[in-house]
Amino acid sequence: MNETTNSVIRLYYQPQSFPCGPNSACCGPVGQSEEEVRGYVSALVNRFPGVQVELIDVSQKLRAGRDSPALKILNTFGTAACPVFTVNDEVISIGPPAMSELIPLLAEKLQVKA
Numbered sequence: 001m002n003e004t005t006n007s008v009i010r011l012y013y014q015p016q017s018f019p020c021g022p023n024s025a026c027c028g029p030v031g032q033s034e035e036e037v038r039g040y041v042s043a044l045v046n047r048f049p050g051v052q053v054e055l056i057d058v059s060q061k062l063r064a065g066r067d068s069p070a071l072k073i074l075n076t077f078g079t080a081a082c083p084v085f086t087v088n089d090e091v092i093s094i095g096p097p098a099m100s101e102l103i104p105l106l107a108e109k110l111q112v113k114a
Contacts, residue, residue, distance in 0.1 A: 007110050012056045012070045012084040
């Protein structure tokens with residue numbers, strides 16, 4: 001049986017917002033845009049076809065059991081740590097990833113070739 005069949009990659013993200021308004025001069029947007037999140041999901045689904053990819057919006061209520069690894073990161077660093085990638089409840093990456101570095105890390109945890 002393929003190890004990836006029961007594997008879950010969770011992507012914890014903060015939806016993009018504009019704290020000071022969309023065209024303010026003092027600061028830019030925070031969080032991840034819809035396009036950015038779609039890009040991550042597309043890359044993961046294309047690279048790991050048998051793996052379930054779950055999106056978790058950290059601005060919504062998180063569940064203690066399912067989300068414990070990410071909760072520890074978020075409680076320590078706040079939403080600036082997003083996106084957070086986990087595989088089977090183990091944190092693999094925090095912050096905006098270089099996909100060329102993230103894919104091999106995920107492949108190793110999923111026990112598939114990079």
